[in-house]
Amino acid sequence: MQNDFNQQVIEEFRANGGVVGGPFEGGRLLLLTTTGARTGTRHTTPLGYLPDGDGRVLVIASAGGAPRDPDWFRNLVAHPRVSVEAGVFRYEAEAEVLTGDERDRAFARAVESDPGWSDYQARTDRVIPVVALQEIPGPPDIAAPSFGAAVKAVHDGFRRELSLIRQELAGPLAPGGAPLGAQLRVNCLTACQGLHNHHTGExxxxxxxxxxxxxxxxxxxxxxxxxxxxxxxxxxxxxATVTDGQPDPVRVRAEVERLTAAIEDHFRYEEEHLIPMLDAAAP
Structure with missing residues (x-):
């Protein structure tokens, strides 16, 4: 049965193009729909995720460090075909439970970006599973009432991702300090690929x-x-900066700021001139 808190998050997510408040505010959130292992009933769960590039994201079956794996994990082990909602995008995916070194590297990246994952592992004797959700190619499915609204929603998704990356790069960084974290590299590269694909499609x-x-x-x-x-x-x-050996976070931050400013100017101009035409053309 869907608990009240999850249902509130799901409704807020769907009503606001993936934007929610509360404990998920300002984070990366998706809705994962699985098929019940015993009942065959569809269940939707809000989960934090990690970008992994190439149409793949990672979710972690921490259950807050509980002794048992969460229900959604047991469901996808039984039925690996799942549905994902990420922002305004909806797609089918194939779930794969990572094992061995691949799992350990992915979990280490998660801990590097948020030490809370390590705290969850310390609370339980089970090895917390990491699951890759690989998008199954298909026509785009965007939850928006019009063509113009779809363009604006996609733009807003990129705005949020760039804002998150800027927050992750914020802080007392200095040349010669700690190198750029592995997960932050992936976040930057995934955003770059997503923007490239968006513009190529346009x-x-x-x-x-x-x-x-x-x-x-x-x-x-x-x-x-x-x-x-x-x-x-x-x-x-x-x-090129992100993949250059041990990239300096200060330099990466400068590149992200430069890109963000240019993207915002581009999106603003595009929305001003194209959205009215797209909405006028809607049936």
């Missing part, structure tokens, strides 16, 4: 669609296409 689909129906948008689409090229250069510079 260049191949959205922009030609609008160009064919609204010739008057030619100067706007030309500017947005040129901005995509400039943003691709910034994304590549951040990627």
């Amino acid at each position: 260049d191949a689909g959205l922009f030609p669609f609008l160009a064919g129906r609204h010739p008057e948008l030619a100067p706007v689409l030309e500017r947005l296409g040129q901005e995509h090229l400039k943003l691709a250069e910034l994304l590549e510079e951040l990627r």
Whole structure:
């Protein structure tokens, strides 16, 4: 049975495009829907997650350090095909329980980003499982009432992710200090790939669609296409910085700030000029 707290989080998540308050506020949150191991009933659970790149995210079956694995974990062991809601995106995924060194490396990354995971492990004799959720390719499914709202929601998702990365890079960093953490590297690289994929999709689909129906948008689409090229250069510079041996967090932070400012200017211009057209074209 769904507990009241989880149900409140689920409803808030779905009503606000993945944005929630309370203990999950300002974190990475998804909704995982599994099939009951015994009953076959579908169950949805809000969970924190870690980006893992290449269409994969990690979730951790900590259950707060309880002696037993959580129900959602037992469900996906029995039925690995699951549904995921991340922000406004909905997709099917295949769950894989990580083992051996792969599990240990992933859990170490989690502890590095949040020592609370180590506290949970210390409370229980079981080895806390780490699960990879690999997205199954399919047509995009975005929970939004219109084309324009979908674009705004996708943009807001990138805004939140860049804000989280900036928060993770904040603090008393100094050249020559601790190197960039492994999980933070993954977060940066995943955001870079996501933005690249988003812009590539717009260049191949959205922009030609609008160009064919609204010739008057030619100067706007030309500017947005040129901005995509400039943003691709910034994304590549951040990627190169993050993968450069022992990257200096101060340098990475500067690259993220530069990228964030450029992305925000680009999104604002795109929303101002394209969303009215997209919403007007809706049936």
